[in-house]
Amino acid sequence: RDLGDDMDIIASNYKTVNKTTDAGELTKALQVMRDAATDAKQATPEKLESEPKDSPKLKDYQAGLDTLIGQIDTSMALAKAGKVDEAKDAAKKLADIRNENHKKFR
Numbered sequence: 619r620d621l622g623d624d625m626d627i628i629a630s631n632y633k634t635v636n637k638t639t640d641a642g643e644l645t646k647a648l649q650v651m652r653d654a655a656t657d658a659k660q661a662t663p664e665k666l667e668s669e670p671k672d673s674p675k676l677k678d679y680q681a682g683l684d685t686l687i688g689q690i691d692t693s694m695a696l697a698k699a700g701k702v703d704e705a706k707d708a709a710k711k712l713a714d715i716r717n718e719n720h721k722k723f724r
């Protein structure tokens with residue numbers, strides 16, 4: 619799947635994350651986001667297509683996704699512990715990470 623597909627998967631599951639109050643549903647949606655973010659790391663955004671494979675910009679892009687994955691993991695650990703409110707608070711920060719990275723790479 620291409621980067622646009624991964625982003626669409628991340629976005630639709632993020633909606634579920636922000637809507638649900640069920641720990642199981644929350645955990646599942648975060649896991650799907652995590653898988654799609656991991657897949658997105660393999661892609662090259664259109665903006666960076668002329669960059670060499672090991673360019674600093676491409677590394678920065680991958681690091682942005684690692685930051686996203688780290689925050690997903692923080693939220694998922696709370697969800698698995700049944701701490702739904704705390705998990706949802708942690709997930710709010712995903713939007714900041716999105717906005718920061720979209721400014722650079724989208």
Ligand code: HEM
Binds near residue numbers: 632712715724
């Ligand atoms: C909660 C987090 C995020 C959400 C909800 C999100 C959502 C989206 C959506 C809906 C699109 C449009 C997809 C399409 O064209 O169909 C998009 C595009 C894009 N996003 Fe994200 N995103 C997130 C995080 C990130 C992060 C962390 C990065 C980079 C480190 C990133 C990089 C990009 C890029 C490069 C595009 C353009 C893709 C293309 O050209 O097809 N996004 N994102």
